[in-house]
Amino acid sequence: MTQTKTTMATKIFKHIQTTVVPLAIENIDTDQIIPARFLKATTREGFGNNLFRDWRFDENDQPKPDFVLNNPTYSGKVLVAGKNFGCGSSREHAAWAIADYGFDAVVSSFFADIFKGNALNNGLLPVQVSDDFLQKIFDAVAADHTAEVEIDLENQYIKISATGEQENFEVNPYKKACMINGYDDIDYILSQKNKIEEFEVR
């Protein structure tokens, strides 16, 4: 790889072992992750406070006790969610909110394209597993809320620590290198500036 690590390095991700937060809902769209009325900030910070705002808080801003983020039983660096996670609006604020809240990875059996790209650009790893494996994680957490998963980006696997069951996941090799090394897309493209200028006069 010809990239160099420079000014705007992305957050580095290599390997984590952690408990998880289960959210077994399908088609979670980015309007749920961060409603539009909270997109008025002009910086990238602080969106975690409003992560899943309308599922997490009632109309009087009081926490809804039945929502998983308000349940002290569950915590961890990985959010595990139903299929087609992150569909809808392209708002990168959704990835910022999840990362700002403290998650390092999201596991689902299917991700929407734009969300997946946004997550990768922010050091938040989207881990796509089979429907069966997703169910196994939900089952493991239901049986024991302290169940941990291990995610290894270098070797591209996710493992349920207690049972040892594991599955490999796909990740674009370029984005993988970016996340492991903190490389930045803009530096890479600008390293080919002459090619852009040649293209423009074609």
Next chain:
Amino acid sequence: MGQTLFDKIWDAHVVSSAEGFPDILYIDTHFIHEVTSPQAFDGLRKRGLPVFRPQQTVATADHNVPTWDQHLPIKEELSRYQVDMLTKNCKEFGIELYGLGHPYQGIVHVIGPELGITRPGGTYVCGDSHTSTHGAFGAIAFGIGTSQVEQVLATQCLLQSRPKRMKIEVNGKLQKGVGAKDIILYIIAQISAAGGTGYAVEYAGDTIRSLSMEGRMTICNMSIEMGARCGLIAPDETTINYVKGREFAPKGEEWDKAVAYWQTLYSDEDAEFDSVLSFRAEDIEPMITYGTNPGMGIGVTQHVPETASLDIKEQVSYKKALDYMGLHDDEQLLGKPIDYVFIGSCTNSRIEDLRQVAEFVKGKHKADNVTVWVVPGSKQVQEQAIREGLDKIFNEAGFPLREPGCSACLGMNEDKIPAGKYCVSTSNRNFEGRQGPNSRTFLASPLTAAASAITGKVTDIREFLKEEELV
């Protein structure tokens, strides 16, 4: 082997392609708006970089703007600040801004096409998922995140892996009262809100061909609602006639050269797609959604599916959606009282949409229980509507014509649907809270929305049209 339309355009924009890397794709025009650009400009400042090609960047304010009394300062402080930031950033980086009060201001996906900026064969991106709209011209156009907005500002290029190709054909004659919005809601209901993920979708077939540019834009606009990376339609006479003479369209010799190139933009007979789907126009009823994603749609006379008919794994999410909507298994939406009707958004706010609604509501009046908002997609659409006297027809019908913006599509500006209320909306998303916290959205066509406004309940437009024929 032949090439698809998508591949022809993609290949013509690849700056560099290397094994193991996404392609570096050249972007012809980058549209920006106030919500998803401030952090990108901040990034440029931190890097000490200029905007690489400011003349290929077009800005407007649409998401946060009020649609009433636009000449007054924006009341909401954070919205005003965000719009002011856009003005400041455009000035600092030398970008043309069609801001509030400018005759070209409007929803970003309405103004690009109407100004002749969007053209066949081009590449367009914007920090907004409905950028897929521009694909109606036979272009590659898709939504991007803010990090990518920064990338395009800094380089006029985007790192992007080539998606798979899907062709969706629709052939046959549409029933009276059924239009482009019904076609796309029908397709999404058939293949689900994730059915197009990973694909660039080309829409083809004689039904698609018969649509106006406005109709084609409605179709491509909602490509993202089935998860597709983008949607596109091969350019033809309809496309060329639409672009011709517009403000920034090529002129003179440039025009002839451009048209000659555009005529090469189609999928070759032997082009291979990764997936091909076909639908019959005759099967499509006026559509309406009942749930909380755009794939949860039915013909307006049909009943809400029963939870037990679904895969057991899907039942929890399904019940959550019906509970949110205040609906139950097997319920029929037809005749259900509604509270609001919203006609607008980048899906259905163009002059043709407004003309169609005006023609239908002329001499009628909205029901007392319904509040109606008609929001033009741009200043130019608004002025055209006024020139044609549509505003008078709307006023007499109790459908006030507002000022341009994204309005009640996304619950960000002042136009929000109150909690618990039902809105028949011509927009593109029925997500929980999309039109305001706890609002409930039924997505439908402009005609279905207008008919429902008149009766005060979910209505089958075909019944109206039958009666009008009898008279």
